[in-house]
Amino acid sequence: MIIENSKTILSVQGLCASINGIEILKGIDLIIKSGEIHAIMGLNGSGKSTFAKVLTGHSDYEVTAGSITFEGNNLLELPPEERARAGLFLAFQYPIEIPGVANTQFLRLAYNTIQAQRGKEELDPLEFDDFVREKMKLLEMKPDFLDRSVNEGFSGGEKKRNEILQMAILEPTLSILDEMDSGLDIDALRIVANAVNHLTNKDNATILVTHYQRLLDYIVPDYVHVMQGGRIVMTGGKELALELETRGYDWVQTNRQSISGAIA
Amino acid sequence: MNPTIRSDYLDFLRRYWPNVQSEAQNWLNQLRINAFDHVNAQRLPTRRDEDWRFTDISPLTQLTYSPAKPEYNLQASDLTHWQLKEAKNRLVFVDGHYAEHLSVIDNSLQLVIGNLPDFASTHREMLEAQLGCHATSDCNVFTALNTAFLHDGAVIIVPKNTVVEEPVHILFIATQSEVTGYPRCLVLGEAGSQITLIEDHVALTQSAYVTNSVTEIDLADNASVKHIRIQRDNALAFHMASCAVSLARASNYQSISISLGAQISRYNLGIRLMGEAAECAVSGLALIGDRQLADTHTCIDHSKPNGISHQQHRCIVDDSAHAVFNGKIIVRPYAQRTNSAQSSRNLLLSKTAQIDTKPQLEIFANDVKCAHGATVGQLDPDEIFYLKSRGLPDLVARDLLTYAFGAEIIQRIPVASLKQRLEQAILCRTQRQS
Numbered sequence: 001m002i003i004e005n006s007k008t009i010l011s012v013q014g015l016c017a018s019i020n021g022i023e024i025l026k027g028i029d030l031i032i033k034s035g036e037i038h039a040i041m042g043l044n045g046s047g048k049s050t051f052a053k054v055l056t057g058h059s060d061y062e063v064t065a066g067s068i069t070f071e072g073n074n075l076l077e078l079p080p081e082e083r084a085r086a087g088l089f090l091a092f093q094y095p096i097e098i099p100g101v102a103n104t105q106f107l108r109l110a111y112n113t114i115q116a117q118r119g120k121e122e123l124d125p126l127e128f129d130d131f132v133r134e135k136m137k138l139l140e141m142k143p144d145f146l147d148r149s150v151n152e153g154f155s156g157g158e159k160k161r162n163e164i165l166q167m168a169i170l171e172p173t174l175s176i177l178d179e180m181d182s183g184l185d186i187d188a189l190r191i192v193a194n195a196v197n198h199l200t201n202k203d204n205a206t207i208l209v210t211h212y213q214r215l216l217d218y219i220v221p222d223y224v225h226v227m228q229g230g231r232i233v234m235t236g237g238k239e240l241a242l243e244l245e246t247r248g249y250d251w252v253q254t255n256r257q258s259i260s261g262a263i264a
Numbered sequence: 265m266n267p268t269i270r271s272d273y274l275d276f277l278r279r280y281w282p283n284v285q286s287e288a289q290n291w292l293n294q295l296r297i298n299a300f301d302h303v304n305a306q307r308l309p310t311r312r313d314e315d316w317r318f319t320d321i322s323p324l325t326q327l328t329y330s331p332a333k334p335e336y337n338l339q340a341s342d343l344t345h346w347q348l349k350e351a352k353n354r355l356v357f358v359d360g361h362y363a364e365h366l367s368v369i370d371n372s373l374q375l376v377i378g379n380l381p382d383f384a385s386t387h388r389e390m391l392e393a394q395l396g397c398h399a400t401s402d403c404n405v406f407t408a409l410n411t412a413f414l415h416d417g418a419v420i421i422v423p424k425n426t427v428v429e430e431p432v433h434i435l436f437i438a439t440q441s442e443v444t445g446y447p448r449c450l451v452l453g454e455a456g457s458q459i460t461l462i463e464d465h466v467a468l469t470q471s472a473y474v475t476n477s478v479t480e481i482d483l484a485d486n487a488s489v490k491h492i493r494i495q496r497d498n499a500l501a502f503h504m505a506s507c508a509v510s511l512a513r514a515s516n517y518q519s520i521s522i523s524l525g526a527q528i529s530r531y532n533l534g535i536r537l538m539g540e541a542a543e544c545a546v547s548g549l550a551l552i553g554d555r556q557l558a559d560t561h562t563c564i565d566h567s568k569p570n571g572i573s574h575q576q577h578r579c580i581v582d583d584s585a586h587a588v589f590n591g592k593i594i595v596r597p598y599a600q601r602t603n604s605a606q607s608s609r610n611l612l613l614s615k616t617a618q619i620d621t622k623p624q625l626e627i628f629a630n631d632v633k634c635a636h637g638a639t640v641g642q643l644d645p646d647e648i649f650y651l652k653s654r655g656l657p658d659l660v661a662r663d664l665l666t667y668a669f670g671a672e673i674i675q676r677i678p679v680a681s682l683k684q685r686l687e688q689a690i691l692c693r694t695q696r697q698s
Contacts, residue, residue, distance in 0.1 A: 056653050057653075058649055059645070059649070079652070079658070080649060080652040080653050081652040081653075081655055081656055081657055081658065081661075083653075084652070084653055084654055084655035085655045089653075090653050092650065092653075095650070096646055096647050096650040098647060098650075098651075098664075098665070098668050099668060099672045100667065100668030100669060100670070100671035100672035100675065101664060101667070101668040101671070106651075106654075106664075109656060109660070109664070110651075110654040110655055110656060113654075113655040113656055113657075113660075114655045117655065149668075149672075166654065170654070170655070
């Protein structure tokens, strides 16, 4: 929801980033305020997943120019774990499997680390069990999820639910959901989307990184940004996603050229 | 290495050999005499021997450790730390000698179980046909020594079509310092039988000793054994061990071996798939630090068609420790449609840690599926990033992944209390942060 005079959570200015010397992000500007849901759309290779990784501090990427301010703090100075503890969350497109570590063990460790950072009480295994089971209902997850190794042998849909479960537990200020809908059938998509809608409120914000419009039928964005060649080339309301769906990404290309032509 | 030291070492051991030639010429004595002849015909291996290329046992050769004498000062309360509540049968050997007062035998189960000399005449035919026939004395001087000094030993015979649900715990405790112990096990799984064994090597002493252990397992048609082997000797101990397994048609052998202790340890595991459609699954974990050396040599020999073998060996090596893995897979010409997979994964935790891993495939059949792979390295950066993106500090993330790397093998152990204790042990060894 767009709220008048709400505080700025994320401010990205002129962000450029490269991997192995190849520039992927070529000057991104983006302002996100509390309560808002932003969709970032674009073709494969447009830089949208890279943007998500740079925000969370993946060490493969080097930021060459620009700034990222998160709730008034310079995010680029923080390592990934401190960004997470500050309230940033990335739901991975391909969540990592960790055989040998029980999901509940991992979830509790993450939860307690963030609780400690916030000066709040940590939970022992029994207390955490009650807490996490309540959250799991939101995602209609079976209890055996807790005893299985982290993501090991999970179906695509189960992995995505496990990501959103982490979002539910960690209660981040800004969630970035990278290709949340990939690998999900329609029922799983509905469950995951409902959970995300349940978790969004006036004090947090969400970025949906997606290729397709489908997800946006379930989680309705306040803003839609189109990325191309490492830049945000177009920004609009939720109707822009529908326009993209009917006209395709080529339309952005032509449209953009005509706009820049007009400016020139 | 000085050859005189080598022969001195064997000479020293030879002097303690109880000369059984003068005693009754029973079959056990004959077995000891033959083995002793093999000791005399061999020398100690050195790094010039291909099988010992990475493992220098010269510190062992400088020791003059006489065979351990029987001492029965232990009380049942001394064992609480190692007791497994799931096991209804427990055979306890102290420095290689059977401790009847510490052992528990459940007669309600249809098992032949106990100490070797007690069955030497009652089950003579069966034992004579098996003992020393799987782990032979002709090509391994340590096996020859074990058989030459053979006295007590665990005997377990699982009768035909008998399924034993409760695991059997065979506990070998080292208590005396500067002695050599000769643990021995013989397991015979008759047709269609099933059992789970825990071969557990532990120490109650802080000083050095030598364990020279031999286990033989024979599985008849459709028999199945789960063999969990835990080596948690003290940090000064020397542990030389062999296990020889023979598999008949459609039998199934599952091995989980965990090496945590000893200054120098060597485990030779030889599995022969001698019947059609026999199957084995071999998991191994060595977790070592300081200046420990853990060497695992396995040989899986497929000689009949439709055999299956799956092997996964892992090493976690810290400080200046050194792990060795040599995994040989033989597929003989007649063993068509063999399906074999081997993986060796290794984690180096320090700059001075060392790993030598060597998959060795010898395939003589043409219709086979064999996969093998070996990796040596550090933790996966993507896994670390995933954990850090959830707020975990770098060291905590690394420790958790190191734990997971080992725990994945531990979690295959089908005995809950043992699994929990080992998970805890792995956790303690891998958490450097807290």
